[in-house]
Amino acid sequence: MTYLIILAALALVPLLTILISRVNGAIAFMSLCVGSVLVSYTSPDVTSVVSSLNPRHTLQTNQWVQLGLLVVPFLLTILFTRGSVHGGKRFTNVLPALASGLLFALLITPLLSSGVQHQLEHQTAWRQLSNAQTAVVLGGAAFSLLFLLFTHRTRKPDEAGKKHGKH
Numbered sequence: 001m002t003y004l005i006i007l008a009a010l011a012l013v014p015l016l017t018i019l020i021s022r023v024n025g026a027i028a029f030m031s032l033c034v035g036s037v038l039v040s041y042t043s044p045d046v047t048s049v050v051s052s053l054n055p056r057h058t059l060q061t062n063q064w065v066q067l068g069l070l071v072v073p074f075l076l077t078i079l080f081t082r083g084s085v086h087g088g089k090r091f092t093n094v095l096p097a098l099a100s101g102l103l104f105a106l107l108i109t110p111l112l113s114s115g116v117q118h119q120l121e122h123q124t125a126w127r128q129l130s131n132a133q134t135a136v137v138l139g140g141a142a143f144s145l146l147f148l149l150f151t152h153r154t155r156k157p158d159e160a161g162k163k164h165g166k167h
Contacts, residue, residue, distance in 0.1 A: 003116070003119040003120050003122075003123055004123050004125060006116070006120065007105060007109075007120050007123055007125055007126055007129075008125070010104060010105040010108055010109065011101040011102050011104065011105040011129075012101060013101075014028070014074070014097075014100055014101040014104040015097050015098055015100065015101030016101075017078060018078070018093070018097040018100055018101070019090075019093070019094070019097050021078060021082045021083070022082065022083050022084065022085045022086070022090065022093075023077065023078050023081050023082055023084065023085065023097075024081050024084050024085055024093065024096075024147075024148075025085075025093045025094070025095070025096030025097030025098075025099070025100050025144070025147070026093075026096040026143070026144035026145070026147040026148045027077055027081055027084075027144075027148075028074060028077050028078065028081075028096070028097070028100040029096050029099050029100040029103060029140045029141070029143075029144040030144060031073040031074045031076070031077040032070070032073070032074050032100060032103050032104060032107060033103075033141075034073045035069060035070035035071065035072070035073045035074055035107070036070065036107055038069040038070070038073070039066045039069045039070050039107075039111075042069065043062065043065055043066045043069055046065050046069065047061055047062045047065045047066075050065055063111060063113070066111050067108070067111050070107055070108065070111065071108075074104070089151050092147060092150075092151070093147065095139075095143040095147075096140065096143045096144045096147050099136060099139060099140025099143055099144065100140065102129065102132075102136045102140070103136055103137065103140055105129060106129060106130070106133055106136060109121070109126070
């Protein structure tokens, strides 16, 4: 039961943080994708640099480096884009935010300690989430791209020079 709560927290905390902080869920989803690419392609090199500073516990160092590479872009996105979603966009932001929460749980679980990972992977909810992995990634990517495309407002040439205020 405890591990089910941990799994739920791994998905719900990012979701609620995005919604409450009014962070753009599409950008949060993309930052998790960037973190995943960083883990895949740079973690061995970053781990060797960090391990050269402290040669003990290389396996633990690798685990912490991977967690950092995944989470830091996501945290920076939350920090720098707080309050960026206003009005009606808040409702359309729910799907990218949900996809971000689910993707966070999918990406972070394999990077946890083997004991915790083993317990989480024995949960029925994890198996269901793992089976839905393709839908989460494809759906999240589609919702995020659509959200970004349809909510990004470009200024018209006649608006670019205008200032807001009384005329």
